[in-house]
Amino acid sequence: MKKFIIAALCLILITSCSAPQDSNTEKYSKTVYAMDTIMELTAYGRNAEAALKKAETEAKYLDALLSRGINGSEIYTLNHHGSAEVSAETAQLVTRALDISGNTGGAFDITIAPVMDLWGFFTKKFRVPSDTELSEALSAVNYQNVSVNGNTVTLSGGSQLDLGGIAKGYLSGKITEIFKNTGVSSAIISLGGNVQCLGKKPNGDMWKIAIQNPDGEGFIGTLSASDTAVITSGGYQRYFEQDGIIYHHIIDPKTGISAHSGLKSVSIITPDSTRADGLSTAVYVMGLDKAQELWHGDKSFDMVLMTDDNKVYITGGIADSFKSDFELNIIH
Ligand code: AMP
Ligand code: MG
Secondary structure (H helix, E strand, C coil): CCCCCCCCCCEEECCCCCCCCCHHHCEEEEEEEECCEEEEEEEECCCHHHHHHHHHHHHHHHHHHHCCCCCCCHHHHHHHHCEEECCHHHHHHHHHHHHHHHHCCCCCCHHHHHHHHHHCCCCCCCCCCCHHHHHHHHCCCCHHHEEEECCEEEECCCCCCCCCCCHHHHHHHHHHHHHHHCCCCCEEEEECCEEEEECCCCCCCCEEEEEECCCCCCEEEEEEECCEEEEEECCCCCEEEECCEEEECCEECCCCEECCCCEEEEEEEECCHHHHHHHHHHHHHHCHHHHHHHHHCCCCCEEEEEECCCCEEEEHHHCCCEECCCCEEEEC
8 A cells, every 4th residue: 555645744832822812913824835834923013914925925936936747837948859948046055055965965866857757756656666767767867967057057967856855945045035125024834844933932932833743743842943944854754665665755866766875854044044954855865964064064953863763863052052861971
């Protein structure tokens, strides 16, 4: 039996949030469906309603721009022609994705598209491919086949792009900007497993962002945060099962097979939501040791990692703000 689950990962706990007392803290929420994801947007204050409308428009706009499955999107056109002049926005996002590939030794690779197709993640008609099919598809997976020259993106070697590992992080950053520019100073954006908070709660408390336990009910822990993104990757989010084996949607570009690095949940915490999204996918592929190396070289982000044997590792920057029932191993 094949199973397919899209799980909402992070639950936002808006705890002890008493009813807003005046119009400046009035709560408005909107559910938006875009990028194959149910998005829950909440903003506070007198400008919130207008800001939410703009956010919905942006979500639909970026979906139509970046989704390779939408006929006529820039990525669809690029994939079908091998080269295309795209918007500055798409060119910049592709460039950022390539930078993350370079920084993660290719663990993050947006040319993963043909391999995703082979496993059926694109059509949702899942199947386990043969070794021959896999090695053929893998021959087109190499982020170095992508070049960006001004706004012209060119793909060589038959490569095709899939921005699924970074687009939602980019979108939550754009929505945060829209909220700020529309006069909203308190908001929380949840795009499936991706959460971004703007400011603090209207009552001045920090937001509480819970990271789902990949094994089911409950949480790995809860982060007190303001003005940041908490972006989670996990094999439990999208997968199918065949002959007792689980095949999930985060692929190791070296093998073309679901990554089994020893991590079952990776959350990246940084205000730069685009980077957080790329890194969450990459670190899931890289595993604990390489994740620590990456973090030591930079330290501009934080991480919450859960291993297959249920050990939880967090980086020092959130040692005081992350609460968990698990014993926490702090990475210094
Ligand atoms: P995320 O949930 O952010 O970890 O992204 C997973 C999605 O990114 C998948 O559904 C694919 O669209 C894409 N993807 C899978 N493996 C990779 C990879 N190694 N590098 C970049 N994108 C990937
Ligand atoms: Mg990602």
